[in-house]
Amino acid sequence: MKNIDSKTHTRGKSIYLDDIPLLQGTLFGAAFGSPIAHGIIRSLNISVAEQMPGVIKVFTAKDVTGENQIGGIIPDEPLLAEHEVDFCGMPVAFVVAQSDDAARAAVKTITIDIEPLPVITDPREAKARGELIVPPRTFSLGNVDTAWQACEYIFEGIAETNGQEHLYIETQGAYVIPQENGALKVYSSTQGPTAVQRASCRVTGLPMHLVEVEVTRLGGGFGGKEDQANTWAALCALAAHRLRKPVKYSLHRMEDMAMTGKRHPYSSDYKIGFDKDLKMVAYEATFYQNAGAAADLSPAIMERTLLHCTNSYFIPNVKATAYSCRTHLPPNTAFRGFGGPQSMFVIESAIAKAADTLGIDSAVIQKKNLIKTGDEFPFGQKAVSEAAECWKKAEQLYEVNSIREGIKDFNSKNQIYKKGLALMPVCFGISFTNTAMNQARSLVHVYFDGSVSVSTGAVEMGQGVNTKILQVAAIVFSIHPDRVKVQTTSTSRIANTSPSAASATADLNGKATYLACTRILERLKKVAAEELGVDENLIELKDEYVFVNNVQSDLDWKKLVNTAHLKRVGISEHANYATPEIYFDKAKEKGHAFSYHVYGTAVTVVTVDCLRGIYEIDAVKVVHDFGTSMNPAIDIGQIEGGIVQGIGWMTMEEIIYDKEGKLRSNALSTYKVPDIYSAPKEISIDFLQSDKDNLAIFRSKAVGEPPFMYGIGTYFALRNAIKAFNPLAHIPFNAPMTPEKTLLALYSNPQPLSKEIKRKDE
Ligand code: LUZ
Ligand code: MOS
Secondary structure, X not given: OOOOOHHHHHOOOOOOHHHOOOOOOOEEEEEEEOOOOOEEEEEEEOHHHHHOOOEEXXXXXXXXXXXXXXXXXXXXXXXXXXXXXXXXXXXXXXXXXXXXHHHHHHHOOOEEEEEEOOOOOOHHHHHHOOOEOOOOEEEEEOOHHHHHHHOOEEEEEEEEEXXXXXXXXXXXXXXXXXXXXXXXXXXXXXXXXXXXHHHHHHHHOOOHHHEEEEEOOOOOOXXXXXOOOHHHHHHHHHHHHHHOOOEXXXXXXXXXXXXXXXXOOEEEEEEEEEOOXXXXXXXXXXXXXXXXXXXXXXXXXXXHHHHOOOOOEOOOEEEEEEEEEEOOOXXXXXXXXXXXXXXXXXXXXXXXXXXXXXXXXXXXXXXXXXXXXXXXXXXXXXXXXXXXXXXXXXXXXXXXXXXXXXXXXXXXXXXXXXXXXXXXXXXXXXXXXXXHHOEEEEEEEEOOOOOEEEEEOOOOOOOOHHHHHHHHHHHHHOOOHHHEEEOOEEOOOOOOOOOOOOOOHHHHHHHHHHHHHHHHHHHHHHHHHHHHOOOHHHEEEEOOEEEEOOEXXXXXXXXXXXXXXHOOOOOEEEEEEEOOOOEXXXXXXXXXXXXXXXXXXXXXXXXXXXXXXXXXEEEEEEEEEEEOOOOHHHHHHHHHXXXXXHHHXXXXXXXXXXXOOOEOOOOOOOOOOOOOOOOOOEEEEEEEEOOOOOOOHHHEOOOOOHHHHHHHHHHHHHHHHHHHHOOOOOOOEEOOOOHHHHHHHHOXXXXXXXXXXXXXXX
């Protein structure tokens, strides 16, 4: 089945926040952000702005009617800065005017006098000064301290990854419309309608039942709208609450890039030990997470960093410690992988370092140490592993040995162009790490004309979750998909939603929908049995008809639901799903954190132009553990997108803050994301289809985040190509591997091209 949005998307008819028709009298907001990263506010001058044409009101901290606080996990983030500013772009004032232009013109007239304080942008420096968001956490298994003695080889080093701009096509924004009796209706481009509802209530002082948040769809989220859609919605809600007028704020791209947090940069130390057969014996890692100026989701992200610190490998002795370090950058936030990619990069670096020193291929080490069913993760859960299956299938299907030979041959014949290969196994845990968030609800109405309406807490952001939910209802009722409509996500229809995140949205909301539909189906079967005068157990619904003992009756779906309604049988249902089996004990740092894991292996081949440092990605070939995919078209799309986004993080996307904490890569002219030309020339995706039992919806494993980490393979493939050119190259583990860094690495430890080579190429 195609993505149900494909028609409206390709015709430009899908409704995003900016497509909502505006009510007459709608006002427009724009935020004034702090021009400096850290300091005490001496004075704020809004008087010119207030006099500007069209300006209705300029809101500052003192205008907040509720609590001036939007911090989720920790209440450490004011909606509007009051006494001090903690990052460049931190909202200080909110101008509301009759037009968008008027609001932005007024923002430009606001001035602020700030007594500057020292600016920290480096997480290790923050840690050294004791600037931690939460106390550090350590996961351990076995005993590393004694295990080092049993190691034949030990390698140590540092690995660093930079942040990443979400670059959702639709920027952040909200539109809030006052309703009667003090209520508010909030439209927001958010992954977390309930988070927006909570933040809007907090700053206005309204109870949750007076604030409805509704979302049709997002033009992308990637984690950037899990927590950080709250600010804009809360600002508009506050203004709409005070002015009793509709208020809209839709951020410009540069505002969005400057004011919102990104993927967390990490700086990490690793130490890895092997026995003489290259089995991993011990691993110690310390992660310094650059959290930015407020907690946001950083503690949860730090937790997932620890949960994924051994990626797809089994290591009997592990000690991993993580620090969430407070710096003066916009609060960094959720981004596809949620801290997992960062620690996976570190262990892959440790393996590459070992392989470099021992003069072998990383794949030899990787393959030997893949986690097997029954092996224990450092957090105590036992693996149900498909790691070796994916690896072996990838090796065979894509003929990795002959790729390897081909590259050797190519590299021996070419002086300027060098190819590199890397394999990247991925193991990603599915569930929110916060156990309480693993719940969802679904409201299903069957109308007496036979059509079906489904509401859940799931937010469609291009990932195709609505299509999957629609499939669930159509499959359970055995009716044509056209009969089903998946409604907008509304906090009035579905309360207390978890954000659409953690790759778990289709699982959680799909399972709730399955439960609701199944209950209605049971009641319909009873009605059918009465109508046909047969035993209920003989009844089945198939292809829009009631079957008795596998024989089609003339009672069809439409007649059946209409009969049920006339008999006053309820054909609506609201169901609650909570993921079973999961728990986590934070005191012991042990538990069954995940409902299941998704596995996969990517084979990446790149070609580096060793004169210029530029490169192309020839191919990324993947074997991915889908379970039993319920929608291969959507799942393949997710994997393709994930791979390209992961490659962007690892190769070209370079976020640059200067020492003053100002974002220098603040537009698409200075921040490069992969376009169609930098995407791999070939992406192959093969299914590791298995019908083994798992807790996914219809055994169709989650697919949102895991493929992102295939992109890490590109970094190591580039590294291998550079080494093919210059075996002595000094290549620090410092992503992204931009063309500039590639060029520096190629000519590090100088190995200038011989004259002969130059002549040949010319
Ligand atoms: N969001 C969240 C996530 O709140 N908790 C998680 O565990 C998570 N994991 C991945 C992505 N987003
Ligand atoms: Mo996410 S990083 O699943 O919001």
